[in-house]
Amino acid sequence: MVVHMDAIHALHRALEAGRSGDELRQYFTADAVTVEHPNLIKPMGERMPLAAMLTASAKGAELLSSQKYDVHSTLRSGDTAIVRLTWTGVLRTGDQLVAHIAQFFELRDGLISSIETYDCYEPF
Template sequence: MNPVDLATSLHRALEAGESGPALRRHFAADAVTVERPNLIKPNGARSPLEEMLANSEKGTGLLSRQKYDVHSALVSGDTAILRLTWTGTLRDGRELVAHIAQFVDTRDGLISAIETYDCYEPF
């Protein structure tokens, strides 16, 4: 599977409500995610796989729905470079919207790292 397909496969799983250990199949054992500073995480964050999976479960508890709309995608070697809009609907019905540049590194058919630049609309 090419890097863009791996990234969008993860997006579809998240949209379907998958979280925690169910997402492990998408990732290399040493995978990390790096979130650059944004409105929700002003200092940014770096999370290893176990923390990523735990955070996905927290997100599922806060959101009733999430959607990833990929506007463009490029492949450079083993990296997918995506420009997308994420929309998350909170359990109280409010929406969060982020315009994202996402870099997804892959290795041996799995995601090894995700780096995101999330630009949230005011909420």
């Protein structure tokens, strides 16, 4: 199967538009999971099923006044897509966070079934 990037791009645009929680469910399979490898914000990393992902996105949206996903490159192979991007988030305090990210997506039937992410944050 060839990976279509539509769901990935749509997810990033939805997040930039401030959507969170159940508004994001449409981009994922019911059994979707995410694995976030250890980073400055989550030193132990985390694995979350879809319900926890949606809850975490709502909590994150409460902290941010805006966020932007600048995609630098993508690579597709079978049902896997790798996206290299820079994420910029502006906190409601006005402080800015920047992370250089590699995301590995698995897609099934046009929806995201898993995301494995490596987030390298610039110093706060």
